[in-house]
Amino acid sequence: MKAIAVNQDTGELEYIDLPEPQIQTPYEVKLKVLEVGVCGTDQEIIEHKIGKAPPGEKMLVLGHEMISEVIEVGSKVTTLKKGDLAIVTVRRGCGKCPFCLKGCFDYCSGIEYIERGIRCLSGFNAEYVVDDEAFIVKAPESFRHFGFLVEPMTISEKAIEELIRIQKGRIPGWSPNGKKAVVIGLGPIGLLACMVLTLRGFKVYGQDIVSNDSIKAKIVHQMGGIYINGKEIRYSDPTLAGQFDVIVEAAGIAAICFQCLDLLAPNGVCAYTGIPNLQTNSPLPAGKIIKRLVLKNQILFGSVNASKHHWEKAIQDLESAEKKWKGIANKMITTRMPYTNFKGAFTRRSQKDIKIVLSWV
Numbered sequence: 414m415k416a417i418a419v420n421q422d423t424g425e426l427e428y429i430d431l432p433e434p435q436i437q438t439p440y441e442v443k444l445k446v447l448e449v450g451v452c453g454t455d456q457e458i459i460e461h462k463i464g465k466a467p468p469g470e471k472m473l474v475l476g477h478e479m480i481s482e483v484i485e486v487g488s489k490v491t492t493l494k495k496g497d498l499a500i501v502t503v504r505r506g507c508g509k510c511p512f513c514l515k516g517c518f519d520y521c522s523g524i525e526y527i528e529r530g531i532r533c534l535s536g537f538n539a540e541y542v543v544d545d546e547a548f549i550v551k552a553p554e555s556f557r558h559f560g561f562l563v564e565p566m567t568i569s570e571k572a573i574e575e576l577i578r579i580q581k582g583r584i585p586g587w588s589p590n591g592k593k594a595v596v597i598g599l600g601p602i603g604l605l606a607c608m609v610l611t612l613r614g615f616k617v618y619g620q621d622i623v624s625n626d627s628i629k630a631k632i633v634h635q636m637g638g639i640y641i642n643g644k645e646i647r648y649s650d651p652t653l654a655g656q657f658d659v660i661v662e663a664a665g666i667a668a669i670c671f672q673c674l675d676l677l678a679p680n681g682v683c684a685y686t687g688i689p690n691l692q693t694n695s696p697l698p699a700g701k702i703i704k705r706l707v708l709k710n711q712i713l714f715g716s717v718n719a720s721k722h723h724w725e726k727a728i729q730d731l732e733s734a735e736k737k738w739k740g741i742a743n744k745m746i747t748t749r750m751p752y753t754n755f756k757g758a759f760t761r762r763s764q765k766d767i768k769i770v771l772s773w774v
Contacts, residue, residue, distance in 0.1 A: 416539035417755045417771075418472040419459050426459065426756055429472060434543040439489035443543045444499055448749075450478030450561035451758050451769040453600070453665075454531060459759060462691075465532045475759075476538035476771075477503045477530035480552065480560030490546045498552040500563050500728075501537065501544050504528045504718050519571065519718035528718075538752065540773060550724045553732060559742040561770060562601065566727040567719035569606035569661070572684040573613065574723070575716055576659055579682055590614040595641070595657045597673050598664025599629040601768050602686055604745055606661045608734050611636050615659065620646075623764060628744065635738050648672040655679070663687050667695040671702060679709040684716055746770055 414433045419426055436443050455475050458464030466473040483497045493499060506513035507523030518526065529544075530536020552560045580587045592615050596606045599621040610617045619633040620641040630640035646653060654675045662670055665687025677683055689695075705711060719727075734741055748769045750758045758769050 414540040415752070416474045416535075417476070417752065418474045418535075418538075419464070421461075421464070421466045421471050421473055424459055424461055426475075426759055427472070428753075428755070431474075431539065433541055436485060436487050436543055438545070439487040440546050441487045441543050442483055442490055442493055442499070442546055442549055443485040443541060444481035444501070444549075445484050445541055446479060446481045446537055446539060446773045447498075447557065448480050448561055448773060449476040449537050449752075449771045450564070450601075451761075451771065452478055452565070455759060458531065463531070467533050467535060473530070474535035474537075474539055475530050476536035477528065478561040478564040479537035479542075480556060480563075481537075481542065484541075487546075492546060493549065493551055498554060498556055498560060499549050500552050500556075500560055500724065501529065501542060502548045502550065502719075502721060502724055503531070503564065505534065505548070517720050519720050519723075538755070538771060538773075548721075550721065550728065552728055555732070555735065556728070559731075559746060562605065562742055562745065562768065563724060563727045563731060565601040566605040566609070566731060567723040568602050568686055568716070569609050569663075570723040570727050570730070571719040572661060572686050572716035573606065573609050574726075575714065576661075576682045576684050577613065579712060579714070580659075584680060588614070589659075591616060592658040593618070593656060593678075594659035594661065595620055595673075595676060596661045596663060597669060598662065598666075598687060599623075599633070599767075600663060601745060603661070603663035604629065604632055604767065606663060606686075607633055607636060607638055608741070609730055610659070610661070611638065612730055612733060612737075618657070628747065628765070629767065632741065632744055635741060635744075636734075648675040657681065660684070661686065665689050667693055671695070671697065674702065674705065674711075674713075677705075677709075677711055680711070681709070682712040682714070684714060686716055 506518030506521035507525035510522040512520035527533040594615040595618040617638040622643040660683040667689035
């Protein structure tokens with residue numbers, strides 16, 4: 414079968430032939446890949462910043478955002494049948510640490526975890542994949558053309574679940590209803606964070622550096638949010654400072670990670686989901702930050718990956734969003750390419766793009 418992989422020695426993208434995978438256990442499912450999203454993580458793998466091929470191999474099949482159709486199931490599979498749409502989760506934990514033993518692979522404290530399309534396990538940019546039922550979630554038929562958005566949405570689901578749990582745990586009677594939240598960086602994860610926050614009852618603002626009439630701004634407006642053009646504001650502006658109860662940082666820019674704290678209200682919480690370029694240094698006003706955190710009872714935390722229940726919740730929320738704001742998911746898909754044009758998809762750079770997708774059908 415055909416697959417798209419990166420050569421870990423040279424960084425070259427290659428179109429390769431692999432043996433078609435077959436079901437090996439009664440609990441496995443074989444899937445026909447329909448579409449795969451292109452992500453910033455893929456770019457970092459190509460640039461040798463992260464990523465690792467399976468043991469003993471030099472080629473890593475890319476792709477960790479997918480939607481597929483079930484074509485065969487093992488004899489003991491109970492939740493899926495031929496013809497169902499399905500999404501395969503990404504991380505597999507070490508299976509040994511206390512978190513993995515409870516099924517919380519996203520909290521794996523070992524160094525042996527693997528991730529499809531990222532670390533030691535082939536991804537989804539291939540004609541077919543096989544995986545265990547335990548790592549697959551069923552998707553509605555309506556997700557056929559945007560189900561790959563579920564993976565980035567799980568990142569937002571987990572971060573927002575955690576910040577709500579933190580606030581409810583420490584502030585008696587705290588509720589998200591009417592609280593002001595700002596999302597910094599409106600890529601797919603940021604826009605999907607706006608979606609989840611709105612569905613939870615927050616008053617949502619989205620901030621990016623694109624124009625006020627951009628598709629990103631229009632999506633924020635469609636969900637009832639307010640768009641902030643980062644080119645037109647200063648984080649230290651007294652008319653903005655301290656007005657947000659919650660910040661979700663999804664830009665992955667080191668300077669912004671700390672500048673945006675000027676917007677955080679007393680008793681507020683900031684969740685970081687972006688990973689800055691480690692080669693870019695930014696002056697850190699450590700004293701100012703610590704003083705603010707202490708005197709204003711503020712919390713900062715980071716969040717990565719997601720558990721299976723976040724995938725299930727992402728499907729529920731994306732379905733609710735489509736009912737509430739019809740067509741909202743498809744608006745995030747700005748470029749769709751055939752898999753044969755994979756080099757164009759992985760090298761494309763445009764501020765106008767939100768989600769680039771490779772089609773395998």
